Amino acid sequence: MHLSSRDQPDTLTAHFEYPARTSPGPAIVIVEDVKLGRSQLSTLHLTLWQGGLRLQAPWITLFVSRRVILAYTTHTNLLTFGGFSLPTGYGSSTAAALPNPLPDFNALKASGIDGGWEENRLPSPSQLLHSLRNWHFYVPRAGPLTPGVLDMWIRAASGERMTQAVLPYVVDSFPLTVHAYLAAPELRELLMGPPSDRDRKPGSSGKNKTSKTNDRDEEGQIEARMSLWFPTVVMNLEVKAALPEEGVEWLNVRVTSKQIKDGRFDLDVLVRDVEGEIIALSHQVALILSMERNTAKTKPSAKTSL
Structure with a gap:
């Protein structure tokens, strides 16, 4: 959704770190633009917060909210992504x-x-x-x-x-x-x-x-x-x-x-x-x-x- 205006709706890669335990319930994901690509790839940094959440910015409460997931993701459009292809030995x-x-x-x-x-x-x-x-x-x-x-x-x-x-x-x-x-x-x-x-x-x-x-x-x-x-x-x-x-x-x-x-x-x-x-x-x-x-x-x- 964040990159829909750039026609990059698909996650190509994602790296998740879990510094704290998550729990069922409300959460807020704060998205930061690391690099917005003009053609194929854009990179985002995402942080998922829980506890002490607010309904408006700054969204979180100091000393209460917990940063429980960190992620770096790259995004593209898999349907239009093109380039060189080569079958590998694994396929056979x-x-x-x-x-x-x-x-x-x-x-x-x-x-x-x-x-x-x-x-x-x-x-x-x-x-x-x-x-x-x-x-x-x-x-x-x-x-x-x-x-x-x-x-x-x-x-x-x-x-x-x-x-x-x-x-x-x-x-x-x-x-x-x-x-x-x-x-x-x-x-x-x-x-x-x-x-x-x-x-x-x-x-x-x-x-x-x-x-x-x-x-x-x-x-x-x-x-x-x-x-x-x-x-x-x-x-x-x-x-x-x-x-x-x-x-x-x-x-x-x-x-x-x-x-x-x-x-x-x-x-x-x-x-x-x-x-x-x-x-x-x-x-x-x-x-x-x-x-x-x-x-x-x-x-x-x-x-x-x-």
Whole structure:
């Protein structure tokens, strides 16, 4: 909206820093023009404030308002952006292919399960993870298709189609058990237990649910996961292609992590459409903390954060 008069409606890249914890509620974003390009690119600096907000300038209250997100973004018009193109070797590699099998989207919408995929559902007492209820995550029924890789299909719980504007939200939203998918195979078995017959046979009817319950301490794993908070420290986003103006119903997301150590981990996120075209790339740094750190009341700072 800020750059609509310059015909630069699309975010090409974004770098987000999270110096403080956000909370549900009102926020104000202050936008500063760093460089307004005459042709293809403009750069902005954005600051998101919470607490002690005012209805008019200067919008914030000293010693009360908190600066909780900082961002640098570059903007363009992806539909008119032109230049040299060159196919890369990645495009012909197995890593570039959509995960197999492709889902039966109608079956997933109707029942949350098909021959190869199933919805990763949140447990009922998960008010602390209310943000995840905005999504339906569908993961492989047989576990990771590639060791240490989370392949999933995602759609909005509201039924709305996903547009360009929600891509930062897409790349920062993960199923509750994301850590178990990223773990090494031997550790995943310790976390989740041995796979049941239903998990080994994606095409089976799913009648062996008792075995799954006995083999895996699911309630214990969920309780342990609910005690953890995975806050994002830094997030980078690069948009590779423009989604249709009306948005899309489904996106494929692949998540990998190279190391989870000392309470911090990296995430690489690849987003593609149902045709396999790369829509966005993201790299993130996150922490693993106690959920109590997220639920503690935020106290007004005694110092200005300007």
